[in-house]
Amino acid sequence: MNTTQKSKFPQVVIIGGGFGGLEVAKQLEDAPVEVLMLDKHNYHTFQPLLYQVATGSLESESIAFSLRKNFAGQKNFRFRIAEVSGVDMEHNKVLTNVGDIEYDYLVIATGSTTNFFGNKDIERFAMPMKSIPEALNLRYLILQNLEEASLKTTKEEREPYLTFVLVGAGPTGVELAGALAELRNHILDRDYPELQKSHMKVYLVDFLPKVLGPFSDEGSKAAKHFLTEMGVEVMLNVKVESYDGEEIKFEGGKSIKTKNVIWSAGVQGVVPAGIDKKDIEKGNRISVDSISRIKGSENVFAIGDVAAMIDDENPKGHPGVAQVAIQQGKLAGKNIISLIKGEPTEPFKYNDKGSLATIGRNKAIADLGKLKFQGFFAWLIWMFVHLISLLGFRNKVVVFVNWIGNYIANNGGARLIIRRFVPEELPKKDKQTAKAD
Amino acid sequence: MNTTQKSKFPQVVIIGGGFGGLEVAKQLEDAPVEVLMLDKHNYHTFQPLLYQVATGSLESESIAFSLRKNFAGQKNFRFRIAEVSGVDMEHNKVLTNVGDIEYDYLVIATGSTTNFFGNKDIERFAMPMKSIPEALNLRYLILQNLEEASLKTTKEEREPYLTFVLVGAGPTGVELAGALAELRNHILDRDYPELQKSHMKVYLVDFLPKVLGPFSDEGSKAAKHFLTEMGVEVMLNVKVESYDGEEIKFEGGKSIKTKNVIWSAGVQGVVPAGIDKKDIEKGNRISVDSISRIKGSENVFAIGDVAAMIDDENPKGHPGVAQVAIQQGKLAGKNIISLIKGEPTEPFKYNDKGSLATIGRNKAIADLGKLKFQGFFAWLIWMFVHLISLLGFRNKVVVFVNWIGNYIANNGGARLIIRRFVPEELPKKDKQTAKAD
Numbered sequence: 001m002n003t004t005q006k007s008k009f010p011q012v013v014i015i016g017g018g019f020g021g022l023e024v025a026k027q028l029e030d031a032p033v034e035v036l037m038l039d040k041h042n043y044h045t046f047q048p049l050l051y052q053v054a055t056g057s058l059e060s061e062s063i064a065f066s067l068r069k070n071f072a073g074q075k076n077f078r079f080r081i082a083e084v085s086g087v088d089m090e091h092n093k094v095l096t097n098v099g100d101i102e103y104d105y106l107v108i109a110t111g112s113t114t115n116f117f118g119n120k121d122i123e124r125f126a127m128p129m130k131s132i133p134e135a136l137n138l139r140y141l142i143l144q145n146l147e148e149a150s151l152k153t154t155k156e157e158r159e160p161y162l163t164f165v166l167v168g169a170g171p172t173g174v175e176l177a178g179a180l181a182e183l184r185n186h187i188l189d190r191d192y193p194e195l196q197k198s199h200m201k202v203y204l205v206d207f208l209p210k211v212l213g214p215f216s217d218e219g220s221k222a223a224k225h226f227l228t229e230m231g232v233e234v235m236l237n238v239k240v241e242s243y244d245g246e247e248i249k250f251e252g253g254k255s256i257k258t259k260n261v262i263w264s265a266g267v268q269g270v271v272p273a274g275i276d277k278k279d280i281e282k283g284n285r286i287s288v289d290s291i292s293r294i295k296g297s298e299n300v301f302a303i304g305d306v307a308a309m310i311d312d313e314n315p316k317g318h319p320g321v322a323q324v325a326i327q328q329g330k331l332a333g334k335n336i337i338s339l340i341k342g343e344p345t346e347p348f349k350y351n352d353k354g355s356l357a358t359i360g361r362n363k364a365i366a367d368l369g370k371l372k373f374q375g376f377f378a379w380l381i382w383m384f385v386h387l388i389s390l391l392g393f394r395n396k397v398v399v400f401v402n403w404i405g406n407y408i409a410n411n412g413g414a415r416l417i418i419r420r421f422v423p424e425e426l427p428k429k430d431k432q433t434a435k436a437d
Numbered sequence: 438m439n440t441t442q443k444s445k446f447p448q449v450v451i452i453g454g455g456f457g458g459l460e461v462a463k464q465l466e467d468a469p470v471e472v473l474m475l476d477k478h479n480y481h482t483f484q485p486l487l488y489q490v491a492t493g494s495l496e497s498e499s500i501a502f503s504l505r506k507n508f509a510g511q512k513n514f515r516f517r518i519a520e521v522s523g524v525d526m527e528h529n530k531v532l533t534n535v536g537d538i539e540y541d542y543l544v545i546a547t548g549s550t551t552n553f554f555g556n557k558d559i560e561r562f563a564m565p566m567k568s569i570p571e572a573l574n575l576r577y578l579i580l581q582n583l584e585e586a587s588l589k590t591t592k593e594e595r596e597p598y599l600t601f602v603l604v605g606a607g608p609t610g611v612e613l614a615g616a617l618a619e620l621r622n623h624i625l626d627r628d629y630p631e632l633q634k635s636h637m638k639v640y641l642v643d644f645l646p647k648v649l650g651p652f653s654d655e656g657s658k659a660a661k662h663f664l665t666e667m668g669v670e671v672m673l674n675v676k677v678e679s680y681d682g683e684e685i686k687f688e689g690g691k692s693i694k695t696k697n698v699i700w701s702a703g704v705q706g707v708v709p710a711g712i713d714k715k716d717i718e719k720g721n722r723i724s725v726d727s728i729s730r731i732k733g734s735e736n737v738f739a740i741g742d743v744a745a746m747i748d749d750e751n752p753k754g755h756p757g758v759a760q761v762a763i764q765q766g767k768l769a770g771k772n773i774i775s776l777i778k779g780e781p782t783e784p785f786k787y788n789d790k791g792s793l794a795t796i797g798r799n800k801a802i803a804d805l806g807k808l809k810f811q812g813f814f815a816w817l818i819w820m821f822v823h824l825i826s827l828l829g830f831r832n833k834v835v836v837f838v839n840w841i842g843n844y845i846a847n848n849g850g851a852r853l854i855i856r857r858f859v860p861e862e863l864p865k866k867d868k869q870t871a872k873a874d
Contacts, residue, residue, distance in 0.1 A: 042580065043853045059498035059835075064853050068628040072848075078630065081584050081854070098588055133856050143479065147518050151535055191505040193515065394842045394851070398496075398835050405831045411509075414831070416480045416501050417518070419570050419856075 009034050010104035010340055013094055015084050017044045017067045020304035020325035021109035027333025029074050038082040038096065042067055045132055046390055051172060053135040055179040057406055057413030060132045062398040065391035086273035089300055105299045105336050112305035112320055115266035125245040126263040138262065140421035145259050150194040162200040163258040165248050167240055168265030169206035170213060171357040174223055176262060177204040178359035181230040186410050202232045203256060207239040214319060215355055219365040222374035226359040267320060269306035281308035285317065290347035292332045303328035309348060318350050327351060356382045446471045447541035447777055450531055452521050454481045454504045457741035457762035458546035464770025466511050475519040475533065479504055482569055483827055488609060490572040492616040494843055494850030497569045499835040502828035523710035526737055542736045542773050545723065549742035549757055552703035562682040563700040575699065577858035582696050587631040599637040600695040602685050604677055605702030606643035607650060608794045611660055613699060614641040615796035618667040623847050639669045640693060644676040651756060652792055656802040659811035663796040704757055706743035718745035722754065727784035729769045740765035746785060755787050764788060793819045
């Protein structure tokens, strides 16, 4: 194929166009290399806003940006839609559904996917939300179940369709819980005159004793307070036992009848085949050294969610957040240039800029180093940071217009079911190797 | 189900939330009736801009608007997502996948779908574009084939992926041909450095001797001139014989190798089962009287594309355009109120406001009665009319922002493949009865 033509420049192959992969390619813009990026989608996904796609307040395409278009001006950049089946490190090849691709340097930036911890039933019946197709499936399921509920005549029949159980009280679960609570409080009886607010229930479940685990205690407490105020039932220290599509059961005997279980209780790295098992750490992450290089390799890097950079200061590696991927990507790009030039490389040092999470209208949590605050001002900062981080001027404007519109009208966006979600007919999970996603 | 509860007011059931159905419901806002709208989607589709969704310059959700949200303030309005399987006129019932629904008055506003004129191979391999899921499928196919072409090493291998044959030179075909020509002229080699403009071909085929058949000769000639100028090969007086997914054959022996055939050569009404065969006119349209009522019925109306209101002045009925549906819908609503009140009804009189079609940047055709003009000013009018006709302030702003952005950057929008289009796995055609669309 075209891309395996021999070039006079070293070929850098990047698997994944997420936050990390983008930075690597950008760093290499003026370097004497050929860059080839592979991704199963032709777009970058702005994952922090996936939950707003899932609840129908943002259109999916406003949080996506074409990878080809993003790099249209970069002369040494090429892109392929490709599903990577494995890496042949001995022969410096990536194995894909569009042929084998040779590399001189490889950056694995495949990110993470939902971790169901081996529970097949939960994997089958609960909804994940790690990609745009998954967020759309979730949106369609939520809206279809509201439609279904409006057809039922008794409270008992309606209940499971109007009960939402979010497992995992990290930022994703918390933000989704807030958005669903707002849907109930402000939209439900306007859009569905047959339904009543009091019939819709939102549960947020975690086996840890606090919401927003990695946040400060102050932030965590405020988040729990906001959620409770909005009518979310927060269930902490609770472990899920099983879910069969009808009823979720918890350790200790409690159970809830629901058609809507959303699983954001864990992630795992998406590791291509061909990586030595001994290099795989907890959470299915690839063990890397201080320059993000796979231990024992000269030319293969892993960055972001799929990498575990474990040292004395970070015995569990770095958190799976965009900032780590961005900073590791930037440095990996620089270090590849240094390696090519025979110059010394620079070790990674994480600059933690802090954490933000939003619960709803005027309600957010900001943990910015020693600066901790909650409420309206945190919410403004959350919006500002997310807007400037979105790729593309058009996307920024469209999301901004949506937010302003939603804020004024307090009616939370468009809520469209573009394609009906039929679990048996459409793949629910956006797998690395899924054919139709 | 909830909706069959007996009410003291007559129940008006509207099948379809298109241009016509919307107007009926709006007219009945303050009338002493219960309105129930059924649609297989939960949104209204602004069909005139489907082609921009197909070429990736508009996001699908910006030309859709939630039907529930649109009528959230109308007290007597209810909505159901439902697939209508038939009408039982004897017992005043609509048969649907969510149960039978009784009506006192029924308005069939189901619109039209693609007409392949019985050619099963063409139906199987050519792409229709009458709904948002279909427009998205078409977009994904176009973009996937550009990706595929970029993997091929020889011109011969690339050619079928880069050849686009549009059958039917009505507004849809002409607008799509223009948009594809712009994709080639301004985007192809920027987004796909492996490809060259000269390798991409756009053909517009019609068996009639002119493009934009219903337009004035002046408008038609200008459209053909614009298209040719932009590099579209216009083939008139040419009839398609067959298409097998690889090669399209024309009467007289000519053929073109292509993976992309888009069929906009005809439409047919979507008639629910249960309508007497003798009441079905050419083009699968329901024969109606001067107040849009099915002949012989007291309380069943058909409006818009699915209706044929044939009289001496209109021996073929009215054209299948939004304006006819809107005006018939408005009048049907009024006449239903008159019938309920026992007042005289008013016959339909079509007020033809003229036709607009756009070919590309600064290039459009306006036939507004005696006023005929082409070019930049027609293009401004085209944009203005489409913007004000879009449902929802948010959609207007988002589309406007997109158009401004596309105009300045001349790079035609986002071009995202959100879900891979796999013909064997996803339903290509958005049928009235399709399960997953």
